[in-house]
Structures are given as C-alpha cells and as structure tokens.
Amino acid sequence: MNRRNSAAEDRRVIAATTIGTAIEWYDFFLYAAVAGLVFNQVMFGQLDAGAATIVSFLSVGLSFLFRPLGAVLAGHFSDRLGRRIILMVTLIAMGGATTAIGLLPTYDSIGLAAPLLLVFFRIIQGISAGGEWGSAVLLAVEHAPVEKRGLFGAGPQAGAPAGLLLSSGMLALMNVIAPGDAFIEWGWRVPFLLSIVLMFVGWWIRRGVEESPVFEEMTGMAHSPLRTLLRDHWRKVLIAALVFAGNGTVGYMVAGGYIQSYASTQLGMSRGTVLWAVTGAAVAWLVSTVFAGALSDRIGRRKTYLGGFVFQFLAAAALFPLVDMRETGWLWAAMLLLGVALGLTYGQQAAMYAELFPTPVRGSGTSLTYAIGAILGGAFAPTIAAALVQSTGSTYSVTVYLCVATTIGFLAALSLRDRTGVPLTAN
Structure with missing residues (x-):
C-alpha cells in the first residue's frame, strides 16, 4: 500500500472508530441522563x-x-475473528436496544412489565458497551504509527464525550421543543428513537474499514485468550482497571446522570440550564481527551496520567461546592473544570491498554480490564452519591468519595510501567 492510500485508510479508521463509538455512547449516556430526569417518574413512580x-x-x-x-465475548472473538466484525455486532445491538426503550410503555400503561423491560434493554446496552470499546480502540491503535498511538487512540476515546455532547444536546433541544410536562410525556422518547438512524449511519461508516494489520499478521494466537490472560496477566488487569476506575467514578457524576438529577431536582435549577451546562462539559471533555492522547505521545502515558489525576483531584474537590451555589455561572465553571479533568485522565487510556498486553490476548485484555474498571468506578457511582446525600443531607461525603477514587487512580497509574512505544507485534 502506498503512502497516500495508507493515509486515506488511517482517516477511515479514525472516522469509523470515533463516530461509531460516539453513537454507541450516545445511546448509553442518553439512558443515564433520562434515568434521573424521567424514568424515576414514569417507570419507578x-x-x-x-x-x-x-x-x-x-x-x-x-x-x-x-x-x-x-x-x-467480544475480547475472545476479536482475538479469534478480528476487531472489525465485533464493532458491527455491538453497534446493532446497542442501537436496537435504545430504539426499543424509546417505544416502551410506562408503568401506568403496563405495570411492572415496564421497568422489567427497561432493565432488560439496559442489560443489552451493557453487554454491547462491554464489547464495543476494546475492539474500537485496538482497531485505531493497531493501525497507528508508533509515534501517534496516543492520538489515534484518542479518537475512539473522544467518542465518549462526543456521545455525551450529542445526548445532552438532544435532550436540551427537546426540552425547548417539548417543555414542562410534554418532556415527561413524550419529549424524552425522540432522542431514543433517533438511535435507529444513527445506527445505520455508524454501520455505513464502519463497513468499509480494513481489519487491523497487527491482527492480520498475528502469530502464536492463544487457543483460549481469556484463560491465558487471567493466568499470566491478572495483576496488570487489576491495576489498569483501578486506573480507569479513578476516572470513571468522577466521570459518572455527569455521564451517569447524577448531576443532572441533583441540580434540577434537589437544587431546583432549570432542567434546560443544567442540560446545557452538561453539554458544555462534554465539549471540554472532548477537547482535553484529544489533547491528552497527543500529549502522551510526547511525554508518555504514565506522566500524562499522573498530571491528569492531580488536576482531576482539584476538579472533584470543587465540583459540589460550586454546584451547590445554585448559580448558572458557577454550575458552568464546575462542569467545564470537570470536563477538562476527565479528558486528561481518559485520552491516553486506549494506547496505554493496548501497550500493556501481548498481541494474542490484547483484545481480551483491553476489553476485560475496561469492563472491570467500569464496575469498580462508574457502575454505581450515581447510586452511591444519591444514597450518601440522602443519608447525610450534604454533598461533602460525595466530594470525599470522589477524591478518594481519584487518589486510587493516581496510585494505580504510578505503579504501572510506562510502555509507551513498545512494539505491538512483539510484546
């Protein structure tokens, strides 16, 4: 392949992994935001x-x-069959589940079946999200020149804030189109139904992307990648999962919908004001994610993480004190500060994870490590925050919780060797 064709393929890979991942995260974050704004009323009312x-x-x-x-599942089959096919399957599963949620009757219409079906479709989203990330980042990083792995890997990483930006923006727009009770009655459904259109857009973009060259050249493939991973690399899995947990615990205050619910319901701030501030946070997160990925190519993944966690600690400490002032300006300041901090502990993650694991188990290693980190960090962070506020009557305990999680992420990153630039076909 000549240089011009290689550059064109690089652009296709970045577009396919970034846009496709953004669509998947749009679906995932949309549910989280609506959970605190609508589902608590119409599904669990x-x-x-x-x-x-x-x-x-x-x-x-x-x-x-x-x-x-x-x-x-995705890690195993991406190590056996390739990265590309898994991305098509997860995209369709996520889009189908999200569209189904948009059509779901409420508790008043079908009773207990409504929340049960809602949880079922959310589980489908969880399985899809667990499979999507690892395949997307490996397709991007394994196509990248060695000196640009962080930047290429920041593409699918940027899909998360892009998905938050798209979901928050759509909800803010629907809050204008269907204000007040109309938003609760039908306005929230429109962004979910839009997912079927986005799903076909993502499918069209991804269908022309070539398989990862590292995968195609792979030799010595593990017969059972997961067994090999857990036998030989379990320490790296656990420590790298804690790195992501340090980011995810703080990130899911916004991505998990807690700030949206807390500021609008308990503080009485305008729902539209809160949604637009979250949209601003998503923009800041997106920009700093790409910056962190590129920076990690210059100074290394480990140094970028350590500096990012220091900044995140300050942002986490300031988050609720600023939000609790109930002023639009301070809400925006808190959201923008948090968005920048999240990107600085997120943009380099794809490249770092890819460089941690040898090729035969790389798909299983990145996917499983990310999933465990999500459980340890983001999974129940909004639930824990809500329970802490309800039991203590104050957000101070939540601030302590976020700062402790950030410190754990810092220590985990500190304990990992910096493998920036290690050959992906020989490690």
Whole structure:
C-alpha cells in the first residue's frame, strides 16, 4: 500500500472508530441522563421520590455488571475473528436496544412489565458497551504509527464525550421543543428513537474499514485468550482497571446522570440550564481527551496520567461546592473544570491498554480490564452519591468519595510501567 492510500485508510479508521463509538455512547449516556430526569417518574413512580431516584440509578449501574460478559465475548472473538466484525455486532445491538426503550410503555400503561423491560434493554446496552470499546480502540491503535498511538487512540476515546455532547444536546433541544410536562410525556422518547438512524449511519461508516494489520499478521494466537490472560496477566488487569476506575467514578457524576438529577431536582435549577451546562462539559471533555492522547505521545502515558489525576483531584474537590451555589455561572465553571479533568485522565487510556498486553490476548485484555474498571468506578457511582446525600443531607461525603477514587487512580497509574512505544507485534 502506498503512502497516500495508507493515509486515506488511517482517516477511515479514525472516522469509523470515533463516530461509531460516539453513537454507541450516545445511546448509553442518553439512558443515564433520562434515568434521573424521567424514568424515576414514569417507570419507578410507584416508589417515593427518593427511593425512585435511587432505584432508577441502580438500573443505570446494573448494566455495568454485564459489561464483563460483553467484554469476554467480544475480547475472545476479536482475538479469534478480528476487531472489525465485533464493532458491527455491538453497534446493532446497542442501537436496537435504545430504539426499543424509546417505544416502551410506562408503568401506568403496563405495570411492572415496564421497568422489567427497561432493565432488560439496559442489560443489552451493557453487554454491547462491554464489547464495543476494546475492539474500537485496538482497531485505531493497531493501525497507528508508533509515534501517534496516543492520538489515534484518542479518537475512539473522544467518542465518549462526543456521545455525551450529542445526548445532552438532544435532550436540551427537546426540552425547548417539548417543555414542562410534554418532556415527561413524550419529549424524552425522540432522542431514543433517533438511535435507529444513527445506527445505520455508524454501520455505513464502519463497513468499509480494513481489519487491523497487527491482527492480520498475528502469530502464536492463544487457543483460549481469556484463560491465558487471567493466568499470566491478572495483576496488570487489576491495576489498569483501578486506573480507569479513578476516572470513571468522577466521570459518572455527569455521564451517569447524577448531576443532572441533583441540580434540577434537589437544587431546583432549570432542567434546560443544567442540560446545557452538561453539554458544555462534554465539549471540554472532548477537547482535553484529544489533547491528552497527543500529549502522551510526547511525554508518555504514565506522566500524562499522573498530571491528569492531580488536576482531576482539584476538579472533584470543587465540583459540589460550586454546584451547590445554585448559580448558572458557577454550575458552568464546575462542569467545564470537570470536563477538562476527565479528558486528561481518559485520552491516553486506549494506547496505554493496548501497550500493556501481548498481541494474542490484547483484545481480551483491553476489553476485560475496561469492563472491570467500569464496575469498580462508574457502575454505581450515581447510586452511591444519591444514597450518601440522602443519608447525610450534604454533598461533602460525595466530594470525599470522589477524591478518594481519584487518589486510587493516581496510585494505580504510578505503579504501572510506562510502555509507551513498545512494539505491538512483539510484546
């Protein structure tokens, strides 16, 4: 392949992994945001307000328990069959489940079947999310020149804030089109139904991408990648999972919908104001994610992580004190500060994970490590935050919780060797 064709293929890979991952995260984050704004009323409204909010956020966290299943399946088959085919399967599964949620009747219409079906579709989302990430980042990183792995890997990483930006923006728009009770009655459904259109867009973009060259040249493939991974690399899996947990615990205050629910319900701030501030946070997260990926190519993954966690600690400490001021300007300041911090502990993750594991188990290693980190970090962070506020009457305990999680992420990153630039076909 000549240089021009290689550059063109690089652009296709970055577009396919970034846009496709953004669509998947749009679906995933959309549920989390609506859980605290709508589902606690229309799906779990038979409970009192506090309990309904906690149970609604539990349904968000429940899907994380099924991410390892998706990670194991996708990791195994991506190591056996390739990265590309897994990305097509996860995209269709996620889009189908999200569209189905948009059509789901409420508790008042079909009773207990409504929350049960809602949880079922959320589980499908969790399995899909568990399988999507590892295959997407490996396709990007394994196509990348060695000196640009962080930047290429930041593409699918940027899909997460892009998905948050798209989902928050759509909800903010629908809050204008269908204000007040109309949003609760039907407005929230439109962004879910849009998923079927986005699913076909993602499928069209991904169908022309070539398989990872590292996978095609792979020799000595493990007969059972998961067994080999857990036998030979379990320490790296656990430590790298804690690195992501340090990011995810803080990130899911926004991505998991807790700030949206807390600021609009308990502080009485305008729902539209909160959604637009979260949209701003997504933009900041997106930009700093790409910056962190590129920076890690210059100074290494480990140094980028350590500096990022220091910044995240400050942002986590300031988050609720600023939000609790109930002023739009301070809410925006808190959201933008948090968005920048999240990107600085997220953009380099794809390249770091890919460089941690040898080629025959790389798909299983990245997928499973990410899924475990999501459970340890983001899975029940909104539920824990809601329970802490309800039991203490203050957000101070949540601030301590976020700062402790950030410190754990810092120590985990500190304990890992920096493998920036290691050959992907020989490690």
